[in-house]
Amino acid sequence: MDHPSESLPGRVRVGYALGSLVTGAFGTVPGLLLLPYLTDTLGVAAGIAGLLVLAPKAWDVLINPVAGRISDRTRTRWGARRPFLLGAGIAVAFLFAAIFAAPVRSGVYVALVFLATATAYAFYQVPYVAMPAEMTDDYAERTRLMTWRVALLAVAILISGALAPVVTKQFGDGIPGHRAMGVFVAVLILIGTAGSFLGTRSAPTGRVLESEPSLGRQLRTARENRAFTRLLVCFIVQAAGIATMLAGVSFFATQILRDPDTGATVLFACFVGPALLVMPVWSRFGARFGKLRAYVAASLVFAAGAALIGLAQFLPAAAVYVLTGLVGVGYAGQQVFGLAMLPDCIAADTARTGRRQAGVFTGLWTAGETFGLALGPGVFALVLAAFGYVSSDSGTAATQTDTARLGVLLGFTVVPAVVVALALFALRGYDLDERRLEELELEAA
Template sequence: MSHPSGSLPGRVRAGYALGSLVTGAFGTVPGLLLLPYLTDTLGVAAGIAGLLVLAPKAWDVLINPVAGRISDRTRTSMGARRPFLLFGGLALAVLFALIFAAPVRSGAYVALVFLAAATAFAFYQVPYVAMPAEMTDDYAERTRLMTWRVAFLALAILASGALSPMVTKQFGDGIPGHRAMGVFVGVLILVGTVGSFLGTASAPTGRVMPSEPSFGAQLRVVRGNRPFRLLLVCFVVQAAGIGTMLAGVSYFATQVLESPDTGSTVLFACFVGPALLVMPVWTRVGRRVGKLRAYVLASVLFAVAAGLLVLAPFLPAVAVYVITGLVGGGYAGQQVFGLAMLPDCIAYDAERTGRRQAGVFTGLWTAGETLGLALGPGVFAVLLAAFGYVSSETGEAALQTDTAKLGVLLGFTVVPAVVVAVALVALRGYDLDERRLVEVSEEVKA
């Protein structure tokens, strides 16, 4: 099918967006529950637990670009990307359930299965993220498509992040509760896999372009794409800040809000619920001020609101939840405009070089994002260890000192706020907008 230039049908947008059940579940639940599972159920020391969570994700730095190059060079009757959606997603659903199966109390077992799951996720996520650049070359349509995707992503975060702790508690916490939770999230991933595969059956596949002859040549082209480099650095650093905050949800609810039973669920509901409401607002803001400025505004909102949460010990719970809603609104904007700017960078490269290598760009992008999200729990674990957090094997958190609680508070509030704000420095010099894309296209034609 030729490269499309108009709007996509609603059924294609919805079908593509269903893939957010896969990316949202795997991007959220390990960052939310895996570190507490290791420290408070398996009794793994906080520092070691942080390494066990980080190491398998670091593998994505190597495997994601490889997955991207493979999908770039794939030719099937279903297109280059869709076969990976099916087989990568099915494997991930099974492996995710196995992460929390815990046949033995072993952190090494968790790390090995998590590594396998991260590999399966790479072969789903990289082709999935590459598809928008090939589904449409309309600058505004990319924002609309990402709005659908992020709306479904918010629902996925709510379903997986808010309900997973509830499922765990319903089945008795500890190992039995986590086993049930693993199956629950595995089913969500399965639904997203099948939905995105079938829903994109009629999606345009874009022009088939030659790719660079070697992986090294492709990386050199990526290095030559300045807008992509700047956007990637900012997004990865911000992912580390967001990952730090996600890792602290359970600890913050238990140690600061003193609400171990419902605090995590309410925090997630407050984080995600407003995100669904502000999606139309962010779309209008993007049309008015442009994607870059809207991205900066969303990041500032996230950073300011996250910083205000440091006052949580002195605020009523309702105020904490309202501020958390503002954090979620900022996060929604970051996702919409960051993901809408990525296909612009890929389209810029295609016009400039005449080569088809969206998979390489998205491979590096998803590798960086995954590493950033994985660094978050590692950063939070270092803070826990530095402030004297005590691990437990009972399935419930041990009694903590005021110093340990301070570490939890700073890790959930000030650290993510600073990281997200500082990352914006990387966007200085980013100048890729609709006018610039048209100029590049005209220069190539001339």
């Protein structure tokens, strides 16, 4: 089916957005809990734990483009992408639970199962992110579709990020608590899998076009798309900054706020709650000023909020939570406009080459994003190691020095703020707006 110019039905938007339960849970919980699980429950040294978290997800840099190419060349009665939503989504759910099953106290076991989970996730995420470019060719509709998706993503982050620590504590922390948390998140992933598969059954699947004959040719074509490469570099670097902050939530709540029981949950609620409220505002802002300017504005809001939290030791907890909400407002805009600009880049490539290769573009995108999200905990772990953070195998964080606590503070605030702001320099020269897309499509016609 050709992709339509008119607005998509509400049921399709909601169905597609439900996939955010999968991407939100997998993108949030490992970054939030896996590093402290390794350091404070399994007793793995902070530097080694950072490598164990980074290495399996770095594998996605290789596997995601392959997953994209496979989905580009798939032909089924369900379309090219939806079969992967079902099969890979189920695999992600069961493997995620296995990560925290911990039959032995072994960081190597965690790393190997995390590697398998990341592989399955690649075959869900890449086709899922490719779908908007084939569901509609309307410039504004892509923003509306991403607004729905990011709104559900915020809900997924709130549910998984805020409740996963609660479930862990409810079942006694340590290994039993993490096992229960793994099952809880696996159920969320299964719900998102079913919702995205069934909810998009009436969605357009796009034109069936030939793809480049080899993966190498496809990668070269993607590299030649200057708008895409600029956006990709910015998004990867920002993902690393965001993930650095995410990895520090539990540490920040325990060491700076001195609230190990509820601090992480409240931080997540403050991060996600305001984001849900401002989604319509970001949508209108983007319609008025353009996606690029809106993306830059959202990034600066994130960076400013994160930097101000660096004053946490001199602020009441209520002020810290308000600033966390400001960070969430910026994050929401970053996600909406980054993800809305991606299908624009894919559409420009299709107009220029006449080839069907959305999967390869999204494979590179998700590989970069996943690598950035994996790099964040590694960066935070290196900051902890540099400032002398002491690990523990008791399930409770060890007493830390003032220097170690300063490392937690800087890793949670200043480092993410600087990384997110500096990443914007990669967008210099990005010129793919609605008028430019229309020119490309007219040239192709």
